[in-house]
Amino acid sequence: MLRPEEMTRAVVVGSMDSLDATIECLYELGIMHLIDFTKQDEEFKLGQPLPRASDSSQKLLKLRSMIRTLNIEEHEPSAKLHVKDIDKKIEHALVTLDVNTSSKAEARQKIQSLIREKEIEIKALEPFVTFGIPVEDYEGFDSIASFTGVCKKDPETALRSKIKGIEFFKEVRKGSIAVAVFVKNVDRLEASRILSEHNLQEVRLPKLVGQPADIVSKHHAEIKELQADLKRVESDIEHIRKQFADLIISSEEHLAIDVLKSETPLRIATSANAFVIDGWVPSSMLPDIKIALDTMCCGLAFIETVSPEKEEEPPVKLKNPKLVKPFEFFINLVSTPKYKEIDPTLILFITFPLFFGFMIGDVGFGLGLVALGAVMRMKLKRYPDLYRLGAIVLVGGLLASIFGLFVFAEAFGVPFHPPPQSPDEASWESVGNIPINPILDKMHDTKEMLAISLLAGWLHLTLGLVFGFVNSYHHSKKHALGKIAWMVILFGLFEEIMVIAGSATETSHFINSTVFAPIPSMITTLSGIKLSIPAIAFIVVGVLGLPVLEGPLAMTEVVGIFSNLVSYARLAALAVGKGAMALAFNSMLFPLIFDSGNIGIAIAGIVALFVTQMFFVFFLGALSAGIQAIRLNYVEFFLKFFEGGGTDFAPLSYERKYSIAKKQEA
């Protein structure tokens, strides 16, 4: 929590004989983040792939081409295959299967292209069927030029009036006119001009012999035969697919893992007789790796810890309890924290649902969100991001229900009891008496909600600055003190706001009489605004400290911290906005439903209410509350301390989904 997993720099060294076993062992454990070896010298060179690598990758290549031909990329094997079976079957299967599939695939392609060819020829010949001219007679004359094609307008009159001794054939079709024109060579240009004026699209006739009608009907018959052939080939391919898809997919996975392992030496240093694998290991896992190496490599390889150089940045593996883990989703969206930085996931786990719950604050919608989150958890395991988001929605919905039940006392935008300010408002009292009274009313206690929002903002921002202090303490004490200056300014600012609010809200009254009680309340009034002298003093001291600690440019950001604090007003703003929206729809549609006296109108009203509530209040409300809750963390909170840019912990490991390795057998 708050800190990532502690990492130790370690090297695994051993004799070349044990390289294979060591790599196997490291992949099985999946806890070593390898550092690629780059500095080659006379002694140590980059390793060579293990001997079996080229064989495996060749097989893999064949399998992958087969997967493409058989179109089984998405296939999920019904049962897991043991790697021993895979090794046994794949050798034989590859020889026959490869020949079989590739010849079938070739045949399929050939037939398909033949069919396409014939279809193109039919399409070209069809317009000219009625002319009764054999295809070979359309060209090949010395003194006659011919044009064949499709016109938009009929060119007959124009052609006959301009050119003497013309042979003209036409066939009126849907939206166009097929024409065949024969003219003397001297009239060629003129004919071409006239035809292009009539938008002639020339059609090149295929080089065939015979009447177009005969050719077309012959082609049709041939296509039918070809299609039957295609069907046969397809069914053969389908047969192969059914029989071997499981084996192919499982083997592909197994071989991919094998290639991954056997090419690992390309990333490590080897000499004639020894190898060195350099990397990071979670400190807590060191004993595991020691034991595993001892047992699997028979003492030929061992692990040593080394002290890292100062500028080396260990990879980051976030360490959070299981409940908090889904919230790492939000951290990954921005950037992985650096190794020495505080990991704010835990704070997100607390603040996000609180902010979200406060903004939604409705037991009806809250329970709806809980249900939505639960469905996402149960049904969407395949999509890891949505799966994690499901947990976030669930926790957020839970808090929204708690706020809705105990603080705002309302469900689906309708309060349990009408507020005393407007006793005629629709409420759940007409259904039954719920013995919970609201602590806050969204529409009437806006001031109180604003004060609560600002208090949350002050606490959240101060925590951000504390984290900022801790993060910068190691590399710059001055910078860390700068964070304290910001805290002092923020404290003054908050005190001033609370003094202005005075006893107008219970929150400000409470804060003034507890947090600010030890500070002497020296209040003057300047043009109608209450000013607290100690608060102003805090702000001035902080601002004066800034140029020394953070540089003169920091002075320009003083306004920024004010707008950061005010930014938390969105908590109240969204809650009020959502409440107002629900109230507006309810007060428009309830009279339709209950007072119209017409069952049709009442049903229409219920449908409209359902749609507006679902879409505007539930869906858009949850979306905007979610975005605002995370924004307050990302922008206001994170920018006080978070830099990010750490390297993700990516250990040597693999995922077996469709095959079983030796270890799992036992």
Add this chain to the structure above:
Amino acid sequence: MDIGTGLALVGAGLAIGIAGLGTGVAQGQVGAAAVGATAEDPKMFGKGIVMMVLPETIVILGFVVAFLLMNK
């Protein structure tokens, strides 16, 4: 209701309305750029969201001013 209160309410409406417009203009431009960046590299999504929601503070300031005016 006297004229002063009426004017204050008009002012409240203007404050939040115009602030909303400002946010909209700013957010539209940032959003377009953020979507472009995310299309090129999905890892930019988080940074894009942060950039995109920055101008929202403008409308919150508008809300606060409107709120103060309404309570005058």
